[in-house]
Amino acid sequence: MKLTGVELRRISLPLVSPFRTSFGTETTRDALLVRVVGTEAEGWGECVAMSGPLYSSEYVDGAIDVLRRFFVPALGGSVSAVGVAPALARFHGHRMAKAALETAVLDAELRAEGRPLARELGAVHDRVPCGVSVGIMDSIGELLDAVGGYLDEGYLRIKLKIQPGWDVEPVAAVRERFGDVLLQVDANTAYAVSDARHLARLDPFELLLIEQPLDEEDILGHAELARLIKTPVCLDESITSARSAAAAISLGACSIINVKPGRVGGYLESRRIHDVCVAHGIPVWCGGMLETGLGRAANVALAALPGFTLPGDTSASSRYYRTDITTPFTLDAGHLPVPTTPGIGVVPLPDVLAEVTTSTEWLPL
Template sequence: MRIQHIEMRRIDLPYVAPFETSGWREEGSHAIIMRIHADGVDGWGEAPVGPLPWYNEETSTTVMAMVNEILAPMLMRQDITDPSDVQRIFAPVRANRMAQSGLEFAVWDWFGRTRQQSLKQMLGGVRERVSVGVSVGIQKDIDTLLKVVGGYVDNGYQRIKLKIKPGWDIEPTRAVRSAWPNIMLQVDANSIYTLDHAEHLAQLDEFGLLLIEQPLAHDDIIDHAKLQRALQTPICLDESIVSPEHARWAIELRACGVINIKPSRVGGFAASKQIHDMAMAADIPVWCGGMLETGIGRAANVALASLPNFVLPGDISANARYYKRDVVTNPFILNNDSTLTVPDSIANGAEIDMEYLDAVTTQKVLIKA
């Protein structure tokens, strides 16, 4: 197929509550929603970027510029016979993986619609339900933290992830572990520590955590390998793994015991599957991270998490965790066993609420072939 036009929308979709990490605070989603059109069929994708370059180097503005000026023309010049072609087409492009992934997701969705296949089928998923947890941002005090966590436990979440930073790490983790001795618990530092904190971070070993996520610099692998030797708790790499090559380096250096795969971070599904297969061959478990996606990106994550080596609960909470109203009419609902049901409808399964999507759109660009 040849794409005839691509529509991009910048949105402003409020969260039910602000979300704070060790490095930034967000009030809502500023993702770029992408729709490709070819042969009378649409395909939808999402680049879950923010307005500022705090998680990685990309922002809503850079994604729109890259797609408009570089990526869309590259894609629309090509005859695409399979969604895996997108990785080859974008191979000359350095970085800008979230911009690439938004388009790649839309191409996968388009092929799902034309082939009458679910995204799970296309990716090789094996599960009807995927285990999920919830990510809890930094709170104003421990009493508030326990109240927030308690609410999620009451909702049925069986795995809790705590955002941590220096001064908000050991005691909050201790408090949650004391309150819920048997719950699956992990922490996420979002790159705020250094090797000088190794002895301090080792105190987290006593809490029986599933993992410590990205404690050191966002682009580091070597120091994580050094830190892993000083800890009993497995390190999980997130921001450092931006490609299959980075995953291979981390595995060979034994820099982690777990890998977080966010398809938008690594450029899409093709790269995600390569990392999944590489980690499985090395007996390293993976789990699907989230970027607080709308229902469009969330559907993509749920399908990916149905692959066999996604053995740890993902950050793919029910839509209501983040949004009072989402841009889809069929939000994911948490099952009573802390899982989400993988859609078996064609393509990604997201049903777009066009009226509400129009309402939260702050900028729209149409790119024609």
């Protein structure tokens, strides 16, 4: 596709309620949107980096800088979606920025050709089951009220954020109150192998999984922990590519994998991770990073692939935003519809986008 330029647009969206994890508390989504403009179509991508380098080494200001100085100039004026990763391969890291740019090019290319992303990736479902991620709260009562509300809305799976001092007790309370609801926990690297005996106290609650209990670089530690507890170990931050997924599986470090497209460099690499996991009989599910409707649409398309057998964090727009920048995704019997129109299937609403935009920068090619 012949490109004429790339727009970097920063937006600020207040969250419906503060979202607290072991990394900190988010009250506003400070997001970077990437728009590529071609001679045949334009496309959008969303960078999922946070404001600071907390979840990973990436952050919004850094993503803007690396896109402006290195990635966009490296594309040149003509590129295909499959050519983005090779064009950027010599630059180390910055997978979230790479993913945003690749997604925007992919969106434009598919729009020009009249093909939806879901079909391009190999989706087999027209709707996907949805779970919800519940942050760390100030009290058990507040947690139970929140979980009850989400179940009343129709969510099919509950994920609880945990950390030392907020783990066994909240899990026990949710299990006691809500019975056999699909339940899992996410530690966001907050524990060490020496906590294995404590984490084994979660085994009686028959959780779907414990997500990323140890440091992202501690693959061998995860393999050891997996032998010491009965709850299935799922990796998130540790999985950055199909190669790292294959290595983790072969070492016995996980029996489930969370795929986040931004974390692994884009939707094409996400599909490769999916294929590796399917070949090894490892279930996958789609994680979330507080995406707007742009990122949510693409995540839903990915989650419609056959290996995504567990409900993901592809929640409705209202879970995070009172007003999304796209037509909102609405829960229907615990599911979200897979977009069927060309590209990622959604575009920003101009008036809303203008209202939440804090800066724009045009990079001609």
